[in-house]
């Protein structure tokens with residue numbers, strides 16, 4: 001039995017009537033740009049994240065771009081981030097004219113190492129951009145302790161609803177930093193029917209600036225205080241996301257259940273390391289990522305059995321051709337480079353049946369001779 005890496009149709013089938021009705025309300029109103037669904041989703045996401053403000057935008061990449069602009073980061077500035085992430089994290093730093101500075105990751109959880117981030121800070125550093133990779137929060141508390149005076153932009157594109165216990169308090173993705181950013185790309189735990197993004201902050205001045213930047217830098221029509229972007233969250237997407245939001249916690253719990261199933265199924269396999277979740281964290285498992293021996297052979301084996309899988313990420317960002325001008329060479333971030341050769345992500349979506357979980361687990365176990 002083939003098992004896809006992600007089956008968006010299975011999720012859609014379960015909620016089709018609600019989502020289509022929500023979309024048709026927008027269509028019937030013919031109010032496609034900002035308006036009530038966007039306002040409602042912003043309020044709901046702010047509540048979910050424990051932030052005072054949430055600002056919808058066109059996608060998770062723009063959320064990062066707007067965040068950097070709102071912090072006045074540009075030419076001559078440096079932003080410290082991880083090389084083991086989706087391209088957008090560093091691409092946006094480059095695109096505001098700043099220089100990405102890469103700090104290596106913790107091999108256990110793939111998130112940026114606070115000590116490495118602190119060591120990468122220079123007099124030009126204007127922000128730290130940790131990524132909550134695969135669904136679990138980066139050690140934001142340790143990063144803030146190591147680098148207390150530099151604002152943090154938390155790239156939480158993959159981690160909406162994830163939490164971390166900090167000083168006895170449950171802190172949610174986006175709640176702690178100067179600015180947190182989310183993506184509603186369809187494969188995220190809360191995915192739209194197209195692109196979408198959101199920015200959260202506790203700071204009213206930043207929130208006003210972000211609202212302005214997403215509409216060409218002017219809150220009064222045809223008057224522009226600065227040059228911004230056209231980066232609004234589409235009202236149709238907001239309506240879809242509002243309809244899906246009540247299910248988010250259930251879906252993330254389903255992913256955790258599937259992760260526990262795989263963890264148990266792979267516990268006795270030599271050559272396979274199941275994902276480590278930091279004891280302070282609750283992961284939403286946007287991805288379930290193993291570290292394995294003979295990764296490329298395992299991938300070929302899974303492919304031959306029709307088991308969906310993917311490599312997130314095969315080439316760390318410091319070694320990408322487009323960043324050769326930064327002067328990094330192999331060996332600069334050894335843990336990221338090692339991870340890129342050993343990781344493989346398996347189907348983890350909440351609609352997986354027990355039969356499908358068995359099929360995936362059996363294929364991995366079969367490869368390692370069990």
Ligand SMILES: Cc1ncc(COP(=O)(O)O)c(C=O)c1O
Nearest residue numbers: 059060061086088157183184185
């Ligand atoms: C870590 C990370 N940052 C940024 C993004 C960019 O989000 P989007 O695809 O919505 O532009 C993504 C999503 O794909 C991501 O995974």
